[in-house]
Amino acid sequence: MSDLRKALTLEEQRIQEAYEQRKQAAALSLFNAGNLFMIQEQEREMLALLERRGFTELDRQKILEVGCGAGYWLRELMKWGASPENLTGVDLLPDRIELARRLCPAGVSLQCGSAAHLSFPDASFDLVLQSTVFSSILDYRMKQAIAAEMLRVLKPDGVILWYDSCVNNPRNPHVRGIKKPEIQQLFPGCLLELRRITLAPPLSRLLAPYSLLGCQILSWLPWLRTFYLGAIRKPGVGGGPK
Numbered sequence: 301m302s303d304l305r306k307a308l309t310l311e312e313q314r315i316q317e318a319y320e321q322r323k324q325a326a327a328l329s330l331f332n333a334g335n336l337f338m339i340q341e342q343e344r345e346m347l348a349l350l351e352r353r354g355f356t357e358l359d360r361q362k363i364l365e366v367g368c369g370a371g372y373w374l375r376e377l378m379k380w381g382a383s384p385e386n387l388t389g390v391d392l393l394p395d396r397i398e399l400a401r402r403l404c405p406a407g408v409s410l411q412c413g414s415a416a417h418l419s420f421p422d423a424s425f426d427l428v429l430q431s432t433v434f435s436s437i438l439d440y441r442m443k444q445a446i447a448a449e450m451l452r453v454l455k456p457d458g459v460i461l462w463y464d465s466c467v468n469n470p471r472n473p474h475v476r477g478i479k480k481p482e483i484q485q486l487f488p489g490c491l492l493e494l495r496r497i498t499l500a501p502p503l504s505r506l507l508a509p510y511s512l513l514g515c516q517i518l519s520w521l522p523w524l525r526t527f528y529l530g531a532i533r534k535p536g537v538g539g540g541p542k
Contacts, residue, residue: 304441307439307441307442308414308416308439308441308442308445310439311437311438311439311442312392312414312442315392315436315437315474316392316393332505332508333505333508333509333512334501334504334505334506334507334508334509334515335504335505336508337499337504337508337512337515338498338499338501338504341497341498341519342463342497342498342527342529343376345495345497345529346461346463346529347380349461349493349529349530349531350380350461352531353459353531355426355427355459357381358377358380358381358382358383358427359381359382359383359386360386361382361386361426361427362386362388362424362425362426362427362455363377363382363386363387363388363425363426363427363428363429364388364389364390364420364424364425364427364428364429364453365377365387365388365389365390365428365429365430365431366390366415366428366429366430366433366446366450367390367391367392367415367430367431367432367433367436368389368390368391368396368397368400368410369391369393369396369400370396370399370400370403371389371399371400371403371404371408371410373429373431374387374389374400374404374408375403375404377429378405383407384404384405384406384407384408385407385408387404387407387408387409388408388409388410388411388420388425389404389408389409389410389411390410390411390412390413390415390418391410391411391412392412392413392414392415393412394412397410397411397412415433415446415449415450416442416445416446416449417445417449418449418452418453420453421453422452422453423453423454423455423456423458424453424455425453425454425455425458426455426457426458426459427458427459427460427461428450428453428454428458428459428460428461429460429461430450430460430461430462430463430464431463431464432463432464432465433446433464434446434447434464434478434486435464435465435475435476435477435478436474436475438474438476443478443486444486447486447487451487451490451534454534456534457534458533458534459531459532459533460487460531460532460533461530461531462483462494462528462529462530462531462532463527463528463529463530464478464527464528465477465478465526465527465528466478466479466480466496466526466527466528467500467526477526478528480492480494480528483528483530483532487532489535490532490533490534490535491532491533491534491535492530492531492532493530493531493532493533494528494529494530495528495529495530496522496525496526496527496528496529497519497525497527497528497529498519498525498526498527498529499515499518499519499524499525499526500524500525500526501526503515503518503524
């Protein structure tokens, strides 16, 4: 086994162990006002970004989610118009894929495996989504491998939809924020459209039960926005479906 393969295997094991520990924590329930405030903003911003990039007829698009977990965003994409048979999710953790199979329609394709070695042909997908995957990876070589695979399976005029933390989580050593220069290094030569959104989660959860207006006002302050949402496109193309 090569040194790179050994390193990727060790990182995959670390990620599996980290998520096993997270099972002991409370789920991110949408009955929590702070979680609901954050997810609704993310949904609005994602829809606006997709509209700007011309992805308003999702039923015609082949879509892959890397790190799909239990399939939350796959199900949201169906609400936005995507066809189940055009949706594919990949996740490293078998129990998350098993849960996704129970929650998603039968037409959705779900695979358990590493996103560093995707099984799909080149240029297979119009849209590739990742949400909080890269900040959960500490080994830079694995980030590079996954980024390269996402680009490989993306069609020339396709878009990578990116949502991830850009700050470290002092309470969770298994999460590391990923800033714009690193994203540019992972996708060299690509066109990046990134903007900071999402009020710092501890603030949202603390304030939202008492004042959604207060959350909204604080979320206007750039230094309190802790995630990047954006589109990544291959160079030399318009970055929209034809």
